[in-house]
Amino acid sequence: MTMSEGFAIDATPASTAGSEPVALLGMSKAALEAYFQSLGEKPFRAVQVMKWLHHRDADTFETMTDLSQKLRAHLEAEATLAMPDVVQDHQSRDGTRKWLFALADGQRIETVFIPEKDRGTLCISSQVGCALDCSFCATGKQGFNRNLTAAEIVSQVRLARRALKDTDFGRPKAITNVVLMGMGEPLLNFEPVLEAISVLLDDLGYGISKRRLTLSTAGVVPAIRALAGRTDVALAISLHAPTDALRDQLVPINRRYPIAELLDACQAYLEKLGEWRSITVEYTLLAGVNDRPEDAEALIACLAPLRERVKLNLIPFNPFPGSGYARPAPAEVRRFQETMMAAHYGTMVRTTRGDDIDAACGQLAGAFDDRTKRRSRYIARLRDHGEIVHGQTGR
Ligand code: SF4
Numbered sequence: 112m113t114m115s116e117g118f119a120i121d122a123t124p125a126s127t128a129g130s131e132p133v134a135l136l137g138m139s140k141a142a143l144e145a146y147f148q149s150l151g152e153k154p155f156r157a158v159q160v161m162k163w164l165h166h167r168d169a170d171t172f173e174t175m176t177d178l179s180q181k182l183r184a185h186l187e188a189e190a191t192l193a194m195p196d197v198v199q200d201h202q203s204r205d206g207t208r209k210w211l212f213a214l215a216d217g218q219r220i221e222t223v224f225i226p227e228k229d230r231g232t233l234c235i236s237s238q239v240g241c242a243l244d245c246s247f248c249a250t251g252k253q254g255f256n257r258n259l260t261a262a263e264i265v266s267q268v269r270l271a272r273r274a275l276k277d278t279d280f281g282r283p284k285a286i287t288n289v290v291l292m293g294m295g296e297p298l299l300n301f302e303p304v305l306e307a308i309s310v311l312l313d314d315l316g317y318g319i320s321k322r323r324l325t326l327s328t329a330g331v332v333p334a335i336r337a338l339a340g341r342t343d344v345a346l347a348i349s350l351h352a353p354t355d356a357l358r359d360q361l362v363p364i365n366r367r368y369p370i371a372e373l374l375d376a377c378q379a380y381l382e383k384l385g386e387w388r389s390i391t392v393e394y395t396l397l398a399g400v401n402d403r404p405e406d407a408e409a410l411i412a413c414l415a416p417l418r419e420r421v422k423l424n425l426i427p428f429n430p431f432p433g434s435g436y437a438r439p440a441p442a443e444v445r446r447f448q449e450t451m452m453a454a455h456y457g458t459m460v461r462t463t464r465g466d467d468i469d470a471a472c473g474q475l476a477g478a479f480d481d482r483t484k485r486r487s488r489y490i491a492r493l494r495d496h497g498e499i500v501h502g503q504t505g506r
Contacts, residue, residue, distance in 0.1 A: 132191035136164060136269065137261025139309035152182060161315035168273060194266040200274065207465030210271065214263060218256050218480065220294055222267040224275065225464050232288040235267040237304050238295025240481060243329050245362050247395055249431040250294045254481025258300040264307035268317055289319050292327040298334035305341055327393065332368040335376040339383040346380055347391035348373065352401050353409035374416060381420050395426045396444055398437040407450040414456065423451055423458040429466055
């Protein structure tokens with residue numbers, strides 16, 4: 112589908128067609144089979160090549176010794192295994208790790224690994240920047256450049272796994288969970304994201320369970336509806352406000368797809384998932400803006416149609432320079448959580464991880480040419496008016 116049906120965006124589509132080399136790293140098994148058949152080869156070449164790429168981490172066609180010399184020469188001429196360059200590799204004192212990757216055109220994206228006792232979660236990016244401009248998000252303030260290709264999305268997992276092997280003594284499953292919650296709105300890069308998801312789920316790829324691969328969206332309603340026909344990975348929605356009036360300010364895509372439409376689309380997706388699965392509702396707590404007792408009561412009412420099927424994730428705001436918002440005090444966070452739990456909503460508070468390396472939720476910024484010019488407008492506004500802290504004067 113094209114997002115222009117529902118939400119116009121000035122994005123350069125990701126492509127491996129035409130004169131571009133064929134980017135094998137981002138191709139699903141079905142796409143590789145079709146490609147090898149187009150070369151007059153048997154479809155099982157797809158299995159061989161996927162094992163080389165994703166299990167054995169091969170970097171050259173020369174090493175793929177179970178392919179004929181002729182096929183290897185053909186791939187050498189027509190295909191690519193290129194990946195982004197690692198520009199920076201930061202490790203937080205809590206073990207969180209953040210990489211800055213440079214893409215072939217010089218744009219830069221960020222990827223974060225969060226180790227926990229029983230799991231390792233990799234947070235990957237789907238776009239260079241983000242066009243949606245949520246008011247509390249560092250990525251949104253940087254503007255937008257382009258969509259990532261499927262190969263650029265898969266490469267983040269491949270490079271992270273390679274780096275983590277260095278520190279984890281080759282433990283094969285350092286990455287148990289993958290979340291599309293880094294830079295960008297995944298559903299505005301629909302086909303490349305789905306192609307990458309297919310590689311990540313495939314046992315010939317990275318073997319991530321569909322329950323452990325989460326796609327997070329700010330609420331591109333037509334794409335959520337389309338998603339139900341294409342995959343059944345876990346879904347998270349970035350709600351952040353219990354009413355349209357407030358969400359219009361915090362998450363501007365709400366003006367196009369208000370909360371009721373978003374929850375309807377979630378309901379349709381839940382029907383696809385089956386009765387034992389739920390979706391995650393992300394709610395960033397902003398002091399004095401959406402964390403008051405009346406906001407919790409409004410959230411209880413707002414989510415009532417989905418109450419049995421949602422898990423609520425409260426995220427105390429992670430400040431970044433010039434954000435204009437403040438993090439609530441721990442007592443306020445606890446009170447909000449208790450109110451939601453008393454209304455029988457499974458409610459977690461996300462622990463802030465990696466904030467000493469700006470790797471916490473909403474802090475990813477990368478470094479890229481902003482095609483929207485939003486970054487320069489934001490900087491100019493800060494310069495002209497100083498920093499305004501929303502919600503501190505009783506919105
Ligand atoms: S919160 Fe997500 S959708 Fe909103 S601007 Fe940030 S990256 Fe984009």
